Amino acid sequence: MKKYLWPSIKLTIILIVLLGGLYPLFLSAVAKMAPGKGDGVKVVHNGKVVGYENIAQQFSDDKYFQPRPSTVNYNAAGSGGSNKAAGNPDYLKSVQERIDTFMVHNPEIKRTDIPVELVTASASGLDPDLSPAAALVQVPRIAKLRGIAPEKLKDLVAKNTKGPLLGLFGVPTINVLKLNIALDEMK
Template identity: 55%
Template sequence: MKQHIFPAVRLTILTLVFFSGIYTLVILGVAKVFPNHGKGEIMERNGKRYYANIGQSFTDDKYFNSRPSAVGYNAAGSGGSNKGPSNEEYLGVVQARIDTFLMHNPGVQKSQIPVELVTASASGLDPDISAKAALVQVTRIAKIRNVPAQKLELLVNENTQKPLLGLFGPEKVNVLALNLALDNLK
């Protein structure tokens, strides 16, 4: 028995020291080399600081809506709802989001609503939406802000981030950056 317990205890102590200390310090050191020194992507506008890599709630009709959050955009409690597509409660929540979106965007058909505008991400903090999800909201915002739709479409295109090296990942739009650019539009 001793021949099994002592090696297991040594291995446990070794992995605890490695992953709690050495690995953590290495990751911290690597983060310090990158921009913002591992403190996230911070944007400043009009004296306010925003974290561009954390999803935020935009529900006012004059702004582009964010992706819904299962955790109320609380970065301390990241997580999804863990409810599957056969869960009646989840289906009710998604249908309510669809109905709300259609009410605020009267010219849009149900089939035109991108899925990310009515479903929460796994983390509940996704800061990005697809260009399609942004473009489907242009008519509403153009009407409210009295801005030509073409100008807003151009703004969306200017704020669309292309896939890494043109291959990895989808095109995406950071909702915070897009809404800050929208507020600066003349």
């Protein structure tokens, strides 16, 4: 028994030092080199922090672009999805309610033209980005409420679209918070 006990104790101490001390310190150092220095990238507007680039926030006014629905009510303290299967009756009911709500606020859009991301929540419930299609489908509503030509709004969407990483990885996205700030700054 002594033959196995002492090596086990030494291995435990080594792993505690490595995984409980050195590894977290290494990750903290790497995070400090990332944008936002590990604290998230703050979005500042008129000298005031209005949100974070990587966390969605709710816009309840119809004159703004709406983000994806959130199962955690956009609370970054506890991210999470619904964990319900696509065929679950409760899930299907909530998606149908989101479709009905979208149609009330966007009556000029056909039901079949609603991008799926506008009626389904992301896995974290905090996805800050939309596809260009999900932003463009909201243009008629915003143009009408703000009295802005739809073409100007389409240009705004195009200007705020980020391409795939290195032009290869991922899909084009638009940060909803930054898009809405740019919308407010339009003359």
